Amino acid sequence: MKVELKKEDIKAVVLEWDWDEISIPNNKIQNLVYEEEKSNRHDIHCNFVSIEIDLSFMQEDNRIEKIQGKNIWNVTIISKNNEKFTLTLPSYRKDSYCGETKKIDIAWEYENLCEQHEVKENTFLLQWNELKEQEIYMNEQEMSKFFQKGNLSSIANLTHPLAVELLKRIIEQNTAEENTFNKIEKLSQIHFNNIGEANLNVKKQIEDGISNKMKGYKIEEKYEPIYGLDRYYINVKNGVNHWNFNFIFLTELKNLEKIICAIEPNADTRNYFSRNILVFKDNVNIEETMLDLYRKIYSNRNNIKIENETLLVTTYSKINQMWYHIHKEWNLL
Secondary structure (H helix, E strand, C coil): CEEEECHHHEEEEEEEECCEEEEEEHHHEEEEEEEEEEEECCEEEEEEEEEEEEHHHHHHHHHHHHCCCCCCCEEEEEECCCCEEEEECCCCCHHHHHCCCCCCCCHHHCCCCCEEEEEECCEEEEEEECCCHHHHCCCHHHHHHHHHCCHHHHCECCCCEHHHHHHHHHHHHHCCCCCHHHHHHHHCCCEEECHHHHHHHHHHHHHHHCCCCCCCEEEEEEECCECCEEEEEEEEEECCEEEEEEEEEECCCCCHHHHHHHCCCCCCCCCEEEEEEEEECCCCCHHHHHHHHHHHHCCCCCCCEEECCCEEEEEHHHHHHHHHHHHHHCCCC
8 A cells, every 4th residue: 555645744754774863854855655565553564665855954964975875774754743653664685695794694784775865856865665576586606605604594583493494495395296206207217105295294393393482493504515516504403303404506417416325314214304405507407307317326227116205306596486485474674
């Protein structure tokens, strides 16, 4: 719902950031429009905000220079009767997640890519627009930094961290009706016994393990390259339950068989699960590649039967799609 506020209904508009603020009186505001996505009493989450301010006002006291970092946190509107409500702005601070520094950073410190500044004649225009899905996508190098920085365990909602959410979605993708392994079966004489049931059991165990608000629940992350490719190891522990996951980013395929054989995980037990997640580039025919891999590993035998397959597959673009939806659903900065 788009709302255009009248100047006479506003006492002031306050831009807030980094424990600082600029208060703009109503006679310096030319126009204020926002598009509401959802609201909670005096907190309105917006997917679009536009404020037009007198340029001369913004040029005083270095106000324009103060906000050049494009890091405004919130916009607070004070009505004529002194009632306050806050506009929560669209936000995507990409450098926090996959910037050059490897340490875990505070997202508030980074430029918000949704924030735009523009000077138009006698007006200073501030706008926040929610980014389109592909505008938040990470390339191969950015995704490598994203995993190396420890974001998978440090970013969380009220019940569980990003690592668990990402793993759940990858398992769902691999147990969907038209998944890679079903397609391989149709292309070949290879048969995967109980693979869907096995993966759903892993997902259920993970969900059961986090059902008590993360109590007794730990995640360990390691970056361990293998054959010149990025590999990220994630171990999830909750009491006696353990889940190991290896993300292998396949920027090339020549060592795929060696990689799988080198880190073949332990067999599943009641309390221990292990999966290798192969992340393919989008231009790879995954079914044909995996079919060739299985034939090599199992010596070209026909009628191959594989019990409880320990591989999961996905692509860079699918991880990006998952990240886009998680970022939006979790209201991340």
